[in-house]
Each structure stands twice: as structure tokens, then as C-alpha cells.
Amino acid sequence: MSENLIKPENLVYKKTDVMTDRILHYCPGCAHGTAHRLLAEVIDEMGIQNETIGVAPVGCSVLAYYYFNVDMQEAAHGRAPAVATGIKRVFPEKFVFTYQGDGDLAAIGTAETIHAINRGENILVVFINNGIYGMTGGQMAPTTLQGMKSSTSPFGRDVKTMGSPLKITELIAQLPGAYFVTRQAVHKPANVRKAKKAIKKAMEYQKLNKGTCFVEIVANCPSNWKMTPVQSNQWMEENMFPFYPLGDIKVPEEN
Amino acid sequence: MKELRLMKGNEALAEAAIRAGADAYFGYPITPQSEVIEYLMANKPEERTGMVVLQAESEVAAINMVYGAAGCGKKALTSSSSPGMSLKQEGISYIAGAELPCVLVNVVRGGPGLGTIQPSQSDYFQSVKGGGHGDYKLIVLAPSSVQESVDYVKLAFELAFKYRTPVMIQSDGIIGQMMEKVELFEQMPRVEPDYEWATIGRKEGKPSTFVTSLQLQAEEQEKVNLRLQAKYREIEKNEVLFESHYCEDADYLLTAFGSCARITRKAMEMARAKGIKVGLLRPQTLYPFPTEEFNRLAGQVKGILCVEMNAGQMVEDVRLSVNGKTKVEHFGRFGGMIPNPDEILNALEQKIIGG
Numbered sequence: 102m103s104e105n106l107i108k109p110e111n112l113v114y115k116k117t118d119v120m121t122d123r124i125l126h127y128c129p130g131c132a133h134g135t136a137h138r139l140l141a142e143v144i145d146e147m148g149i150q151n152e153t154i155g156v157a158p159v160g161c162s163v164l165a166y167y168y169f170n171v172d173m174q175e176a177a178h179g180r181a182p183a184v185a186t187g188i189k190r191v192f193p194e195k196f197v198f199t200y201q202g203d204g205d206l207a208a209i210g211t212a213e214t215i216h217a218i219n220r221g222e223n224i225l226v227v228f229i230n231n232g233i234y235g236m237t238g239g240q241m242a243p244t245t246l247q248g249m250k251s252s253t254s255p256f257g258r259d260v261k262t263m264g265s266p267l268k269i270t271e272l273i274a275q276l277p278g279a280y281f282v283t284r285q286a287v288h289k290p291a292n293v294r295k296a297k298k299a300i301k302k303a304m305e306y307q308k309l310n311k312g313t314c315f316v317e318i319v320a321n322c323p324s325n326w327k328m329t330p331v332q333s334n335q336w337m338e339e340n341m342f343p344f345y346p347l348g349d350i351k352v353p354e355e356n
Numbered sequence: 357m358k359e360l361r362l363m364k365g366n367e368a369l370a371e372a373a374i375r376a377g378a379d380a381y382f383g384y385p386i387t388p389q390s391e392v393i394e395y396l397m398a399n400k401p402e403e404r405t406g407m408v409v410l411q412a413e414s415e416v417a418a419i420n421m422v423y424g425a426a427g428c429g430k431k432a433l434t435s436s437s438s439p440g441m442s443l444k445q446e447g448i449s450y451i452a453g454a455e456l457p458c459v460l461v462n463v464v465r466g467g468p469g470l471g472t473i474q475p476s477q478s479d480y481f482q483s484v485k486g487g488g489h490g491d492y493k494l495i496v497l498a499p500s501s502v503q504e505s506v507d508y509v510k511l512a513f514e515l516a517f518k519y520r521t522p523v524m525i526q527s528d529g530i531i532g533q534m535m536e537k538v539e540l541f542e543q544m545p546r547v548e549p550d551y552e553w554a555t556i557g558r559k560e561g562k563p564s565t566f567v568t569s570l571q572l573q574a575e576e577q578e579k580v581n582l583r584l585q586a587k588y589r590e591i592e593k594n595e596v597l598f599e600s601h602y603c604e605d606a607d608y609l610l611t612a613f614g615s616c617a618r619i620t621r622k623a624m625e626m627a628r629a630k631g632i633k634v635g636l637l638r639p640q641t642l643y644p645f646p647t648e649e650f651n652r653l654a655g656q657v658k659g660i661l662c663v664e665m666n667a668g669q670m671v672e673d674v675r676l677s678v679n680g681k682t683k684v685e686h687f688g689r690f691g692g693m694i695p696n697p698d699e700i701l702n703a704l705e706q707k708i709i710g711g
Contacts, residue, residue, distance in 0.1 A: 121564075150558060151557045151558045151559065151560060152557050153557070153558075154428070154555050154557065156424070157568075163570065164570075166564075166566035166568060167566075169564070170558070170563075170564050171558055171564050172555035172556065172557055172558050172564050172565045172566065173555065173564065173565075173566045173567070174423070174424060174427045174555055174566065174567040174568070175454075175566065175567065175568035175569070175570055176420065176423070176424075177420060177423075177446055177447060177450050180416070180417070180420035180423075180447070183412070183416070183417040183418075183420035183421050183423075183424070184420050184421070184423050184424035184427070185424060186410070186412075186417075186421050186424065187380070187382065187420065187421035187422060187423060187424025187425040187426075187427075187428075187432070188424040188425065188427070188428055188555070190380060190408045190410060190421070190425065191379055191380050191408060191424075191425045191428050191430045191432075192428055192556075192557075195557060212413055212414060212416075212417065213413070213416075213417050213420070216412075216413035216417065
């Protein structure tokens with residue numbers, strides 16, 4: 102039956118060429134695949150595939166360079182904003198993005214994140230916040246919620262001894278170098294559309310040379326939250342969104 | 357036209373970076389090398405050649421900015437001094453692993469820890485034996501004058517791009533801070549990179565390029581290591597540099613590198629004046645090491661004294677080179693102290709000639 106359906110007139114969606122054909126290694130239900138696709142589609146729609154240089158982090162998306170069909174560099178843990186600075190400073194006309202998780206961006210790379218944005222580097226930072234270290238197997242992240250269990254907070258995050266979850270996005274929105282800061286999600290079609298719009302806006306702002314654009318995507322981690330994809334999305338809505346509310350945090354003044 | 361100037365070592369090195377056609381410098385202040393970035397900022401290379409100069413938030417950020425620029429095929433460099441160099445080791449390991457060319461400058465000061473701001477050579481092991489994690493090597497050039505600080509910047513970029521490997525210029529607080537007459541080479545043009553390994557933007561119809569030091573499959577990571585080792589054997593074959601003084605008739609050999617070699621040369625002259633036939637072998641590349649030359653001379657001399665501003669680091673490579681053929685001893689002052697020619701001559705007489 103499926104063979105009968107595959108006809109040009111039935112084609113409503115085609116995978117963008119800015120993503121390679123390599124099979125994603127991400128777990129079932131993970132947000133990374135959707136986030137990758139949105140960024141790739143934006144690059145495709147803007148026609149900037151050959152002018153874009155991306156920076157992959159250390160974390161689940163360490164192999165992002167296998168999936169994006171644009172030139173990319175793989176940075177040391179937390180150093181993506183510094184690597185992106187090096188790229189953008191020698192190639193100011195290129196579109197440069199980093200794609201980082203919460204441990205990478207908000208723990209080990211906090212200094213690089215804050216200072217790159219404070220300098221107003223004209224780059225796009227895509228920040229995937231799922232409140233956990235995914236690749237290393239579910240340890241506590243800087244953004245792990247109070248009381249949330251992880252393999253290094255097995256009885257729940259105790260803020261008295263482990264610190265409070267870090268609202269890094271609100272923090273960096275204070276910096277003069279941050280031009281556009283927004284928090285999105287990609288777990289429902291409506292959110293996917295909004296997130297893509299935000300990424301596109303951020304990438305287009307890069308042409309203006311007005312500073313860093315920062316798109317946080319609050320995401321699930323079914324494997325390390327030890328939930329089904331559906332449960333994890335529900336848990337995310339009920340627990341992550343109240344603490345990390347979706348929406349624009351800093352928008353350019355002229356808008 | 358060649359140009360003669362009286363310049364401080366660090367400033368001359370910075371000027372050489374501009375003239376070598378460098379595309380970018382990323383650094384962080386630390387004594388005794390801050391004049392490098394100060395000179396660059398004051399001399400507006402952005403206007404002169406289009407070279408980018410940026411003060412990073414840390415040495416860690418600076419070396420990763422170098423990684424980014426080097427990954428784009430650009431000529432990038434950073435400089436620091438010992439504690440800062442320790443911070444850069446992670447990034448240097450990634451640069452070596454990703455096989456990117458860049459130039460690193462270490463104006464060495466005494467350690468360990470915060471140590472002292474006085475000159476030292478105590479980072480020999482860190483520079484020559486690896487420093488960061490994993491099996492990698494840096495080409496290490498050891499200037500003993502302001503002139504060599506200038507000439508080695510050009511050489512370092514040539515070697516870095518020839519082998520796609522990080523090259524270190526290991527200077528020290530003496531060379532960095534002293535003023536000497538220096539002949540500057542002419543301005544070289546900056547080159548637009550077009551290397552297939554560099555991320556310069558995907559070429560239409562071709563697969564995209566990525567820069568990485570990651571191979572999750574052990575078989576693949578072993579291949580990377582074998583490729584690196586093959587490269588290091590080539591470097592060892594082709595790039596050894598040393599300077600010999602009065603070695604041909606020598607009964608005894610002094611060896612030293614960098615600033616220490618100049619003091620040691622004075623000790624050699626004093627020994628010669630006393631009728632003792634002493635030669636001096638000065639490695640200019642600490643890696644690759646002049647192993648064969650040491651081995652050759654070991655068959656001729658009755659002993660070798662290795663003089664260093666550290667507790668005995670290069671002496672290990674000298675011993676490995678001579679492989680027991682002759683006696684090898686070490687004399688060092690450290691923690692920022694500088695040996696004088698009298699105590700070197702005394703050590704030669706006590707440890708080698710009389711010992």
C-alpha cells in the first residue's frame with residue numbers, strides 16, 4: 102500500500118539536503134533529531150549551506166557533524182563558543198552556529214558561553230536543555246530541577262548541597278552582547294513551528310552583526326529520565342516548563 | 357628590504373607574527389609574555405594586514421579560538437607563560453589530534469604552581485614529551501636570541517602547515533624580556549586558505565568537511581595514532597636543527613638550549629682559555645631532538661655536561677641519545693635562578709673532568 106502512496110503529487114514533506122542520509126544515533130523520542138532538522142531546514146531555506154560553519158559540542162550531539170551537511174568543527178567540552186569565536190573572527194562573512202547541551206554550555210563551558218556572548222560574537226547558539234547529562238548516562242546537570250533524580254543525585258537534587266538549577270538563559274539575556282534570546286520546545290507541532298521561526302529569525306539576525314542570538318530548546322531525555330517518549334514529554338510540560346517557561350526572553354529593541 | 361631594529365624579545369616575536377602573514381592571534385595576559393599581545397594591540401595589525409587580534413577571557417578560551425581559526429586553515433597563534441601553558445594543554449591535545457597547524461609560544465617562567473615570574477626552562481618535559489593527554493608531539497623550537505625569536509615564527513608557521521601539526525616556540529623570561537639588535541624579514545602576504553581539510557564552507561557538489569579528534573571505534577583511533585606516528589618519524593628525519601661550537605676537537609661536551617646556551621658558551625670559552633678542549637652542542641629543535649649528533653659525539657668525548665635552568669629534563673634525552681656510550685651529568689639552577697659561567701665551568705670540572 103505504501104508503494105502506491107509514494108507519488109510526486111502526494112509529496113508533502115522532503116528531507117532537506119542540509120541533513121545527510123546518515124542514520125541518527127539518538128534514542129527514540131529524543132528531541133535532538135527534530136532540533137537538527139529545524140536548523141538544517143532554516144539553513145536550506147536561507148540558501149546558506151555553503152556559507153555556514155557549525156560547531157558541535159561534547160555530549161549526545163558530539164557527532165552532529167555526521168548529520169549536518171555543512172562544514173563543522175568538533176569542540177572540546179564546553180569550548181564551542183570559543184571555537185566559534187575563532188571561526189567567526191577569521192570568517193566574519195560566514196554563518197556560524199554552535200549546538201550545545203546543558204552540561205556543555207552551562208557547567209564546564211560557562212565562562213566561554215558568557216564571554217563569547219558578552220563580546221557579542223555574531224553567532225547563533227542553539228542550547229538543548231534536558232536537565233541531564235545524556236551521553237555519560239544520566240548524571241546531574243547544572244539545569245537538573247530541584248528534587249529531580251539522576252545517577253549522581255539518586256535521591257533527588259538537594260539544592261542545599263548541590264546548588265539550584267541554573268537559569269543560564271535568563272542570565273545571559275542580561276548581557277549587552279546578547280541580541281535575541283528565546284526559549285522554545287519541539288515536542289508538539291505548534292512548538293516545532295515556533296521553534297523553527299525562532300531559529301530562522303536568529304540566523305537572519307546574524308547578517309546584521311548586532312550580537313549573539315541564543316535559542317534554548319527545552320528538551321526531554323526519555324532514556325535517562327527513564328520514561329517512555331510520551332511520558333517524558335508530559336513530565337517535561339509539567340515540571341520543566343514551569344521552571345523554564347517558553348517564550349522570548351530578549352528581543353531586539355527595534356522590533 | 358631587510359630592517360634592523362633594537363627590540364625586546366616578546367615585541368620582536370609579535371612583529372614577526374604580523375610579518376609572517378598570520379591571520380589571527382588569541383591570547384591572555386601573563387608575565388613575562390604580556391608584551392606580545394600589548395605590542396599587537398598597539399600596532400593595529402588589523403589595519404596593516406587584516407590580522408585579527410583578540411584578548412580572550414582565559415588561556416583555555418584562547419587556545420580554543422586558535423583551534424577554530426586553525427580549523428578554517430588560517431594561520432593562528434597564541435602565546436603564554438608556564439601556568440597559562442598548563443591551561444592550554446587540553447586544547448593543544450585536541451589541535452594535535454585534529455591535525456591542525458598552529459603556532460604556540462611559551463615564554464617560560466619558574467614553577468611549579470604560580471612559581472615565579474623569573475626565567476626558567478622547567479617546561480621542557482611539558483613541551484617535548486606531550487603536555488596534554490594522548491600520544492602526540494609538538495615540534496619545539498628553542499630560540500636563544502631575539503633574532504631567533506623572530507626567525508622561528510616564520511619557520512614555525514612553515515613547519516605547522518607542512519606537517520599539519522602544532523609547533524611550539526619555547527622561549528623564556530630572558531629571551532622575552534631582553535632587548536637586542538634584530539633583523540626583521542619583509543612583510544609576507546596573508547594567504548586565503550583553500551585546503552580540503554579546512555572548514556571554509558562546503559563546496560557545491562562535494563561532501564562537507566569536518567574537523568574532529570574523535571574516533572569512537574578503537575580500530576579507527578589506532579589508525580589516527582599510526583598516522584600521527586608516521587608524521588613524527590618524518591619530522592624526526594627532516595627537521596632536526598642544532599648548532600655546534602668547537603665540537604670537532606672536543607674532549608668534553610657542554611650542551612644547553614635557549615638562553616642558557618649563551619651562558620654555557622661563555623663557560624666553554626673560559627674552559628678553552630684554560631686549555632681544556634670543550635665543545636658546545638645547542639639543540640635548536642628540542643623535538644625532534646639531535647639524537648644522532650649526540651650519539652656521534654659520544655664516541656669522541658669523555659663526558660657531557662647538560663646545563664639547564666631546571667632540575668634535569670633535557671639531560672634525559674641526552675642520556676637516551678648516547679645510550680651509555682659516555683658519561684652524562686646535569687647542572688642546573690632553577691626556580692627562576694640563572695646560572696653564571698663560573699659555576700658551569702666549576703660543574704664541568706667537578707662532575708665531568710674530575711668526576
